[in-house]
Amino acid sequence: MRPARALIDLDALRHNYRLARLRHGSRALAVVKANAYGHGAVRCARALEADADGFAVACLEEAQELRAAGITRPILLLEGVFEPAELDAVERDDLWMVVHHAEQLRIIEAARPATPYAVWLKINSGMNRVGFMPEAAADAWQRLNASGKVGEITLMTHFARADEPHVIGTEAQISRFDAATADLPGARSLANSAGVLGWPAAHRDWARPGILLYGADPMPDAGNGLLPVMTLESRVMAVRELAAGEPLGYGARFHAERPTRVGLVAMGYADGYPRSAPDGTPVSVDGQPTGLIGRVSMDMLSVDLTDLPAAGPGSRVELWGNEVPVNAVAQGAGTIAYELLCNVKRVRFEYRDSLSA
Numbered sequence: 001m002r003p004a005r006a007l008i009d010l011d012a013l014r015h016n017y018r019l020a021r022l023r024h025g026s027r028a029l030a031v032v033k034a035n036a037y038g039h040g041a042v043r044c045a046r047a048l049e050a051d052a053d054g055f056a057v058a059c060l061e062e063a064q065e066l067r068a069a070g071i072t073r074p075i076l077l078l079e080g081v082f083e084p085a086e087l088d089a090v091e092r093d094d095l096w097m098v099v100h101h102a103e104q105l106r107i108i109e110a111a112r113p114a115t116p117y118a119v120w121l122k123i124n125s126g127m128n129r130v131g132f133m134p135e136a137a138a139d140a141w142q143r144l145n146a147s148g149k150v151g152e153i154t155l156m157t158h159f160a161r162a163d164e165p166h167v168i169g170t171e172a173q174i175s176r177f178d179a180a181t182a183d184l185p186g187a188r189s190l191a192n193s194a195g196v197l198g199w200p201a202a203h204r205d206w207a208r209p210g211i212l213l214y215g216a217d218p219m220p221d222a223g224n225g226l227l228p229v230m231t232l233e234s235r236v237m238a239v240r241e242l243a244a245g246e247p248l249g250y251g252a253r254f255h256a257e258r259p260t261r262v263g264l265v266a267m268g269y270a271d272g273y274p275r276s277a278p279d280g281t282p283v284s285v286d287g288q289p290t291g292l293i294g295r296v297s298m299d300m301l302s303v304d305l306t307d308l309p310a311a312g313p314g315s316r317v318e319l320w321g322n323e324v325p326v327n328a329v330a331q332g333a334g335t336i337a338y339e340l341l342c343n344v345k346r347v348r349f350e351y352r353d354s355l356s357a
C-alpha cells in the first residue's frame with residue numbers, strides 16, 4: 001500500500017477550539033467550510049459537536065452534508081443563499097444564513113417561511129469584498145426587521161488584515177463597524193482566527209475561528225499554544241546516490257554540489273504537496289530535519305539524506321505536522337497554510353480520537 005497519508009488528530013482539534021473559546025471569552029462558531037480546511041468536515045464536526053456552539057460553512061451543500069451526518073448544532077451559511085430555491089432547505093435543515101447584499105434581502109422579503117429565519121447581517125467595514133456599506137447597514141437591518149420573515153439578526157463583519165498585528169486597518173474596521181451598528185440591537189461577530197488571537201477589541205458575542213482550529217497560527221511565532229491537527233506523511237521508497245555535478249528530477253532544478261544521497265518519497269503535487277516548494281523546504285526524516293531537493297513531481301518528491309546515514313527505504317517522512325510547521329512549508333512555497341491544507345487529496349486519511357478510541 002502506498003504509504004502517503006494524512007493523520008488527523010481530533011484531540012488537537014478540540015484543544016484548539018477550546019483555546020479559541022477561552023481566548024475569545026464567549027461563543028464561537030467552528031468554521032468547517034471547504035471540508036474543514038481539507039481535514040474532513042463530518043469527522044471534524046462530530047469531534048467538536050459536544051463542545052462547539054455551532055458551525056460555519058460556505059454554502060448550503062456543505063451544511064447539508066453535516067445535517068445528513070447527524071450534526072444538530074446551529075450551522076451558519078457564510079455566503080448565505082445563492083438563489084431563492086435554497087430557502088426551503090434553509091428552513092428544513094434549520095440553518096442560519098448571512099445576508100450580504102441587496103438581492104439576498106429581496107429574496108428574504110419575498111419568501112414565505114413557516115418559522116422566521118436566523119440571519120447574520122454582514123457589513124463591509126473596509127475589506128471591500130462583500131457586505132453592506134456602513135451607511136446602508138441600518139436600512140438593511142430595518143428592512144429585515146420589517147419583513148416579518150426574520151427572527152434574530154446578528155451583526156457581523158470580516159477583517160482583511162487581522163493577521164498583521166502592526167497594521168492599523170483592523171482598528172479602523174472595528175470602529176467603522178461599531179459606528180455603523182451603534183443604534184442596532186443584536187449580537188455581534190467580528191473575529192476570525194487572527195481576531196481571536198490578536199485583537200481583544202474584536203471580541204464580542206460570537207467568534208468565527210477557522211484556521212486556528214487546525215493548528216496553523218495565522219500569526220506564526222506568536223506562541224499561542226495551538227496543536228497541529230494534520231500530519232502529512234509518507235515514506236522513503238528508494239535511495240539514489242548522485243555524484244557531484246549530477247542533476248536531479250524534472251528540469252534539472254537541483255544539481256548536486258557534493259556527493260548526495262537522495263531519498264525518493266511517495267508524495268507529490270497530486271497529493272496536495274505544493275509544486276512551488278523550493279530546494280531546502282523543511283521536511284523531517286525519522287524525526288531529523290532535512291530539506292526538499294529537486295522539483296516536486298506528481299507522485300513523488302526527493303529529499304536530501306546525505307547527512308542522515310541511518311535513513312533509507314522505509315524511513316518515515318513528515319511533510320508537515322508536529323515536526324515541520326505547515327506555515328514553514330507555505331512560506332517557502334509562496335502560499336499560506338490555508339491553501340496547503342485545503343489541497344490535500346488522494347492520500348489516505350486516518351483519524352485519531354481518544355474519546356472514541
Ligand SMILES: *Cc1c(COP(=O)(O)O)cnc(C)c1O
Binds near residue numbers: 031158191193210218
Ligand atoms: C473563512 C471565514 C472565517 C474563518 O477565517 P480564519 O482566518 O480561517 O479564522 C471567518 N469568517 C468568515 C466570514 C469566513 O469566510
